[in-house]
Amino acid sequence: MSRQWLTVGSAALTPGLRHWLAPLVWLSLLVLFATGMAHLEGAFRWLEPDSREVIYRRAGFIALLGQHAMVVGIASLVAVVLGVGSAIAVTRPVGRDFLPLVSQLASIGQTFPPVAVLALAVPALGFGTLPIIVALLLYGLLPIVRNTLTGLDGIDPDVREAARGMGMTRGQLLRQVELPLAAPVILAGIRTSVTVNIATAALGATVGASNLGDPIIAGIINGNTAYIVQGALLIGLLALAVDSVFERLLRRG
Amino acid sequence: MIELFGVTKRFGAETAVDALSLRVEKGQVCVLVGTSGCGKSTTLRMINRLIEHDAGEIHLEGAPVRSFDEVTLRRRIGYVIQSTGLFPHWTVARNIGLVPRLLKWPRGRIHERVEELMALLGLPVQEFADKYPRQLSGGQAQRVGVARALAADPDILLMDEPFGALDPLTRQALQKQLQELQARLHKTVVFVTHDMDEALALADRLVVMRKGRIVQQGRPIDLLHEPADEFVESLLGGMDRGLKEAALTRVSERMLPLGPRLLASERIPYDASLSQALSLMLWHRVERLTVVDGEDIPVGELSLRRLLGGKSS
Amino acid sequence: MESGRCEPNRVLLVLMLAGLFAWLSLDAVSLAPNRIVSGTPYRAFQILGGWPALALALPMLIVAGLAWRSSRQALRAALWGVLALLTLLPWWLVAASVDLVEPGMAQARVGIGASIWLLLFVWLLALIELRTRLELSRPLGWLLLLPVLTSWWLALTWGQAPLSLYREYQARSDQFLTAVSTHLALVGAAVGTSLVLGALLALAMRRHPGVRRASFGLLSFLQTVPSLALFGLLLAPLAWLGARVDMLAAIGVSGIGWAPAFLALLGYSLLPMVRNIYVALEEVDPAVIESARGMGMSRRQVLLQVRLPLALPIVLEGIRITTVQAIGLTAVAALIGAGGLGTFVFQGLGQAAMDMVLLGALPILGLALIADATISALSERLRPGGAP
Secondary structure: OHHHHHHHHHHHHOOHHHHOHHHHHHHHHHHHHHHHHHHHHHHHHHHOOOOOOOOOOOOOHHHHHHHHHHHHHHHHHHHHHHHHHHHHHHHOOOOHHHHHHHHHHHHHHOOOOHHHHHHHHHHHHOOOHHHHHHHHHHHHHHHHHHHHHHHHHOOOHHHHHHHHHOOOOHHHHHHHHHHHHHHHHHHHHHHHHHHHHHHHHHHHHHHOOOOOHHHHHHHHHHOOHHHHHHHHHHHHHHHHHHHHHHHHHHHHO | OEEEEEEEEEEOOEEEEEEEEEEEOOOOEEEEEOOOOOOHHHHHHHHOOOOOOOEEEEEEOOEEHHHOOHHHHHHOEEEEEOOOOOOOOOOHHHHHOHHHHHOOOOHHHHHHHHHHHHHHOOOOHHHHOOOOHHHOOHHHHHHHHHHHHHOOOOOEEEEEOOOOOOOHHHHHHHHHHHHHHHHHHOOEEEEEEOOHHHHHHHOOEEEEEEOOEEEEEEOHHHHHHOOOOHHHHHHOOHHHHHHHHHHHOEHHHHOEOOOOOOOOOOEEEOOOEHHHHHHHHHHHOOOEEEEEOOOOOEEEEEEHHHHOOOOOO | OOOOOOOOOHHHHHHHHHHHHHHHHOEEEEEEOOOOOOOEEEEHHHOHHHHHHHHHHHHHHHHHHHHHOOOHHHHHHHHHHHHHHHHHHHHHHHHHHHHHOOOOOOOOEEEEOHHHHHHHHHHHHHHHHHHHHOOOOHHHHHHHHHHHHHHHHHHHHOOOOOEHHHHHHHHOHHHHHHHHHHHHHHHHHHHHHHHHHHHHHHHHHHHOHHHHHHHHHHHHHHHHOOHHHHHHHHHHHHHHHHHHOHHHHHOOOOOOOHHHHHHHHHHHHHHHHHHHHHHHHHOOOHHHHHHHHHOOOOHHHHHHHHHHHHHHHHHHHHHHHHHHHHHHHHHHHHHHOOOOOHHHHHHHHHHOOHHHHHHHHHHHHHHHHHHHHHHHHHHHHHOOOOOO
16 A cells, blocks of 8 residues: 555655756755754763864754844845846836946946845944845845846847837837747856855854854854855755756746 | 838948838739849848838838837748848747747647648758757758748748758759748739849849949849840840840740650750740750750750740741 | 937936936035034025025036037037036036135035935936937046036145035045955955965866855855845854963954955855856857867967967856955955955944045945956956957
């Protein structure tokens, strides 16, 4: 009976679920490590035999992970809306005047080091979660703007011409032709933006935002490698999980 | 019916189309021909308002094009361009069904219409419906382009060098297909090309353009007989003009009934052109050909003197 | 562009109006009696009865007016207008300091407020816009900034404006110079080493596909490790090595300091470097190589005379990416005691001393921009036939 269920189960895995296998695996590993880090005390003890404490306990890993994901999530969401929106706006007749400036700005902005952006956000916005969200948002905006512009620019002008000639309205042209055709490039930009931001968000721990960067900073200050590994492990798994989702989306597109 | 009255278009200091007047009757194929940059494409694109004209008026069935909403206008006019402009992310069937979908036809009707058009253009539904444009050859893609333009059964078809990027064989095949389609559908067609052979083959009315103006217009045969100036003459092929004219006339128009004489050994189909007949005579060094019908049954004969326009042999 | 008619340049118009709005409605400067106390904000028109504020508002209105009819002459005039604004601004700050700072306040600091930051931002955007519209070359664009920078320098030194950022610099100018040189030394060492190692690795990859797969896999993985974590993770192993191996300890290898920073920087730099060198060597048009061989060039000649010159711009692009990235990462390395400009950032954040944060962050930004501009210009120079 149970054997039969198993085969049914694996058959049901095709094709819908199987495609999402990699993201699911990374995500479950992430949750597993975040909840059960304390059970690995033995391993961390081996890594850091001299320290009194080998598991970071100042805050729960789930809470830190939640904070981290929330900060990156909010920043990325706003960055996607603003980035794709402004790139679309400057490629329409209304905003075309702004295209040269925006595309130059997007390429100049790529050279801004994330630390500098973060450091500049603090004097303007004070300590805490807000400056890190704003810094991530600003920093994450650029690859999205640039890739959306590249994607829209890469569309064969004849396809656009044909679409207009067939009597598509500007809205239909954008939704049915331009965005679907540019989607892979836009998605690649969002992917870069989000993965870089997951790593950069860790720096937020230095400006008073509490997230997965906390254990790392604490580890550096106290010379406790176990803390650093715990923070890095979770950030890495989060990045891999998110990245595999994008990988999946891109392959389907 | 399409009418242009003193239509002008300027791009900056450049005048692309200069006070152009033109009248295309219903069911007529009007071919605009000229060297590149003569304003023929601009003229075409002003009809469906992809380019707005600066002065003059363009009328469709007596109403100025500006009186229509531009999107509604374009959905009523078929449009075919050289590079096809097929949407690479849509299947062939979806591409063809574009305008009906924009017009919100019911699903079933769109489906029917797409299959009908694919059959009309010789694209087997089984084989092509689910293919993507990048999987098609140039000729197939252009047939899909034509099918897409015909989808909502527009009265008017605008074609901007539709066969310009194809190899000569495919191009001729598509020209022939277009002629057959036109014989059944009787659309009002404005066709832009720089290829004079194509223009002569397709046109009911030939319009030669230069520097934004019409140099000469009329039936192809009339232009061949009396080119307005040296420019038109050179465009029409100069010394090759005779052959081009001969290419416009079918053997069946010149042949005589079978006479008492023996059948000539070389045969030619009755729907071949006079230039092909001349070529056969040159090749076989004969002065007489037997004209046969589709079943290879002799129906008449053609002599060299007759071909040249003489009364009888 | 091709038409003789002039439509308004809406970009410039919007920028100038935004500038005016910021100038009139936001805080321009703040005055603090010393470094610790937070300052009292002042708006532009509260200073010297508002007349100097008007003197800056007027050119902005003129530039906006010029933008209305954007002929080439008008845009050129607008360019001079924006440059004049940038040149005048520090003198307005001097005037504001004279007005606000009373003689007894030796420790007083004048902080730059939101309004002025926004003005600077908006004006620089206007400069970029004008440079693009007037099709000025990059070097000329930089050259135009020279009088502006001179003016700021004069205002700070000769005009003696007690700007807080400048005061902060004066207080630790020695430290600042050390930090800049440490920063640059780390970046230079990492980029230089990664260039050599990258070239060797890329050559090995061309020979052995196995090496290629393994290296790209490893280096890509390394790129995904957050910089903060990688720096941290290197602490313990290096401390262990420093403690056990005397020779390493003698050259200064220890858990904290330059050694982990250098290694981490090298790790991050290798991927873009190797990738670009590999691509540069691999993706030279095969027809070009074919014809070079066909003409009877030896392998060596093909490499030296054909492959390398064609590859150079792509390699330079790799150096550019690596350098810009390393400048940013070195800032993070301050957290593990590697020194550099990041020290100011993190110390400043620790003490909530924003001027100190800026003293670190702004030069980091500047270095990144300068490195990017210089190497881009160089690679444009070297690109055969100009266009890519």
